[in-house]
Amino acid sequence: MADATDTALVSSTNHYLDTERTPPTCWKCSGTGSLPTKPASPRDPSEPAQRKQCPVCKGFKHIAAQPRVSSKPAVRPFKKPPPVGPPACFALTDPEVAPGPGEFLSSLCGSWGIYQIVDGHxxxxxxxxxxxxxxxxxxxxxxxxxxxxxxxxxxxxxxxxxxxxxxxxxxxxxxxxxxxxxxxxxxxxxxxxxxxxxxxxxxxxxxxxxxxxxxxxxxxxxxxxxxxxxxxxxxxxxxxxxxxxxxxxxxxxxxxxxxxxxxxxxxxxxxxxxxxxxxxxxxxxxxxxxxxxxxxxxxxxxxxxxxxxxxxxxxxxxxxxxxxxxxxxxxxxxxxxxxxxxxxxxxxxxxxxxxxx
Missing domain, CATH: 3.40.50.150 (Vaccinia Virus protein VP39)
Incomplete structure (x- = not known):
């Protein structure tokens, strides 16, 4: 049976799990808040590069730690399950194995499935x-x-x-x-x-x-x-x-x-x-x-x-x-x-x- 908590982290980024931390730096713009749309002209160095607002952080330079709502279905079976390997113990559409909140159930290989996290790894x-x-x-x-x-x-x-x-x-x-x-x-x-x-x-x-x-x-x-x-x-x-x-x-x-x-x-x-x-x-x-x-x-x-x-x-x-x-x-x-x-x-x-x- 799993313990109540995760095992401890080892690196200097332990604050990563702290709920009071500063929101993570935007991965798209690297914290600049904008992205280049047109490079600076090589003929005229005085002409600056054109930039647009980062579509991920909306110009705030950080990503707000908010859960995202997924519109994807909770169960994703194969359209035609291939007859490869051992049979499944349960059908993915069986109510007994329905995924819980924040989870989804998808096909993996053959007739087997796997539980995954909607907003996670x-x-x-x-x-x-x-x-x-x-x-x-x-x-x-x-x-x-x-x-x-x-x-x-x-x-x-x-x-x-x-x-x-x-x-x-x-x-x-x-x-x-x-x-x-x-x-x-x-x-x-x-x-x-x-x-x-x-x-x-x-x-x-x-x-x-x-x-x-x-x-x-x-x-x-x-x-x-x-x-x-x-x-x-x-x-x-x-x-x-x-x-x-x-x-x-x-x-x-x-x-x-x-x-x-x-x-x-x-x-x-x-x-x-x-x-x-x-x-x-x-x-x-x-x-x-x-x-x-x-x-x-x-x-x-x-x-x-x-x-x-x-x-x-x-x-x-x-x-x-x-x-x-x-x-x-x-x-x-x-x-x-x-x-x-x-x-x-x-x-x-x-x-x-x-x-x-």
Whole structure:
């Protein structure tokens, strides 16, 4: 059962959750209150650039911390549910599983659904790609036999989207799936999504701090002696001091490193990965942190085996983000050996889309 409060934040931005704080700086105009509509003339430097009022903050330079009213439907099923994977335990339109105030229920993959927050963090393309890359990487690792995962750990599970998509893929072999999450509201919704999809016998969501796992102090979050052949994670992308924090606190805690960054994720994964050459840690991160991810993997005693560069469309100078597949180093391998880099084009991955085969 989830505790009454979230676990403590770690950064200097603890005031972010203070209700008396100054409203967050507008992310659109960076606190200027206006946006340029026409650059200054290069021929006449004295002619100033034309600007318009920022449509987000309305010129006030800050975003008022007010809940937004959503007109979107509370339940969003597939128009035609695909007959892929295990059947659903409940239909999304069943009154017994109706979302509560401020929540909505949407399709996730196959016939499975997930509870999300109307005005809060939701699962996105990087979650879908993390689960998909984990499956494809293990499929090649186990070829010509079908890939198998018996024990799966999802650290910083959020709404449990990666956990659920992984369980959907490996439903015939999965015996234990554990998700660890620090935010109370996410824990409660994830637990309901577990029950919605009939995974109560094999999956569980634990309310706790990932930093405890990284220190080797599971504190009941992980069953004693448990190790996992697949660990997944989707760390926040931005250091706490960079950028304007979102208006909604839950979104800020998912996007900014308020409880530690990728180093904490690698340390936690390394402690609970099963020994042997086939256990894997699959994690996503922004493409500007590639070198940092390499250093974090090395410091935790892991080695990156493969990197997937994910592009929104062809022709872009750089990827949107990257997915890394790390393993325990093989003592017989040459030191300093590089890793494979693959490219993934995500032309259209939307909420409610099933994972591609």
């Amino acid at each position: 939701r699962y996105t393309t990087d979650d879908v790609c993390t689960a998909m890359v984990a499956y494809r990487h293990l499929a090649r690792l186990h070829a010509p036999h079908p890939p198998t995962v018996e024990k799966h750990l999802d650290i910083g599970t959020g709404l449990s989207s990666v956990l659920l998509m992984t369980a959907h893929r490996f439903h015939t072999t999965l015996k234990q799936s554990v998700g660890v999450e620090a935010q109370t509201i996410h824990v409660r919704l994830a637990q309901r999504s577990i029950a919605l999809n009939g995974l109560a016998a094999t999956a569980s969501i634990r309310h706790g701090d990932l930093r405890d796992l990284a220190r080797g102090d599971p504190g009941g979050l992980i069953p004693e002696g448990a190790v996992f052949d697949l660990v997944t994670g989707t760390p926040p992308y931005f250091p706490a001091a960079e950028g304007a924090l979102p208006t909604v606190a839950g979104r800020g805690q998912c996007a900014f490193e308020l409880r530690g960054g990728c180093e904490v994720y690698f340390d936690a994964a390394a402690r609970f990965m099963a020994p042997g050459p086939r256990s894997r840690f699959v994690v996503c991160q922004t493409s500007r942190e590639i070198r940092r991810m390499e250093r974090a993997a090395k410091a935790s005693g892991l080695r990156i085996m493969e990197r997937w560069d994910v592009y929104g469309r062809e022709g872009k100078a750089g990827p949107l983000f990257c997915v890394f597949c790390a393993a325990r180093p093989d003592p017989d391998e040459a030191v300093g050996q590089g890793y494979d880099v693959r490219t993934l084009f995500v032309l259209l991955v939307e909420s409610g889309r099933p994972l591609p085969e």
